[in-house]
Amino acid sequence: MIVRDVVTRFAPSPTGRLHLGHAYSAVLAHDLARTGGGRFLLRIEDIDGTRSRPEHADAILADLHWLGLDWDGAVLFQSTREDAYAAALARLRDMGLLYPCFCTRAEIAASQSAPHGPEAVYPGTCRGLSAAERATRIAGGVPHAWRLDMARAVALAAGEGLWWRDADAGRVRADPLAQGDVVLARKDALASYHLAVTVDDAAQGVTHIVRGIDLFAATDVHRLLQALLGLPTPLYRHHVLLTGPDGQRLAKRNDAPTLESVRLRGEDGRALAARLRAGGAGIGIAGQSA
Numbered sequence: 317m318i319v320r321d322v323v324t325r326f327a328p329s330p331t332g333r334l335h336l337g338h339a340y341s342a343v344l345a346h347d348l349a350r351t352g353g354g355r356f357l358l359r360i361e362d363i364d365g366t367r368s369r370p371e372h373a374d375a376i377l378a379d380l381h382w383l384g385l386d387w388d389g390a391v392l393f394q395s396t397r398e399d400a401y402a403a404a405l406a407r408l409r410d411m412g413l414l415y416p417c418f419c420t421r422a423e424i425a426a427s428q429s430a431p432h433g434p435e436a437v438y439p440g441t442c443r444g445l446s447a448a449e450r451a452t453r454i455a456g457g458v459p460h461a462w463r464l465d466m467a468r469a470v471a472l473a474a475g476e477g478l479w480w481r482d483a484d485a486g487r488v489r490a491d492p493l494a495q496g497d498v499v500l501a502r503k504d505a506l507a508s509y510h511l512a513v514t515v516d517d518a519a520q521g522v523t524h525i526v527r528g529i530d531l532f533a534a535t536d537v538h539r540l541l542q543a544l545l546g547l548p549t550p551l552y553r554h555h556v557l558l559t560g561p562d563g564q565r566l567a568k569r570n571d572a573p574t575l576e577s578v579r580l581r582g583e584d585g586r587a588l589a590a591r592l593r594a595g596g597a598g599i600g601i602a603g604q605s606a
């Protein structure tokens with residue numbers, strides 16, 4: 317059996333301050349690497365130029381130090397990775413798997429006939445445009461994203477099916493088709509989350525991905541991209557999400573207390589990390605089914 321050195325990472329987006337949920341994820345990823353004698357990496361996912369702020373990235377580093385977490389090597393900033401994303405996109409485009417999408421958010425919402433939640437999949441409006449129509453719009457400077465032709469991609473890559481392994485859920489059969497034609501290059505960013513995270517996890521040699529269970533289904537798309545781009549498949553652990561006293565998951569949009577505010581209250585960061593290790597004592601844990 318080949319024993320691989322464990323490499324984990326924490327990959328926050330610097331669009332705000334870290335909260336307790338982030339701290340939980342970082343502690344789990346850090347400890348998994350450290351107990352295995354492996355490496356813990358830090359990646360700042362700042363591809364979203366409109367929402368990312370350098371001061372948030374600085375604060376993230378300070379928060380992790382306060383928690384007593386240290387990482388190996390230099391911090392990787394996704395804003396420096398344009399060439400790697402462009403190469404992956406070119407490869408997928410050459411395989412005939414990408415098409416430009418000119419739809420606005422409003423147009424996509426209007427084209428959904430029934431009420432959909434945020435999970436609604438793209439209806440495929442731009443998939444059927446002719447090559448001439450695409451070329452005319454691109455030459456005319458119409459803003460566009462690039463989407464993956466999911467049916468084609470699955471037909472090419474899946475063969476007998478794609479699988480990945482989660483520490484809690486076990487062997488999972490990927491169902492990327494359920495997510496429709498996902499965006500891989502955004503109108504306003506170098507790459508989408510799906511593309512950047514898959515390319516970077518491989519480039520950094522990450523062997524174990526620890527992240528919240530809210531990203532469980534996203535792994536199906538990442539597994540497909542790994543197959544298409546010839547990248548290795550890490551092992552995954554999708555952990556439960558912490559909840560506040562109101563039972564709401566701790567997230568920026570729910571006004572979860574930031575680590576900064578906890579620190580300013582006089583709490584000790586290492587003691588907080590120890591509580592999170594002990595199962596989030598005093599902090600609720602949301603439902604954990606996959």
Ligand code: GLU
Nearest residue numbers: 327328329361513527531
């Ligand atoms: N950057 C993502 C976030 O902050 C996490 C990415 C991941 O762990 O795969 O939600």
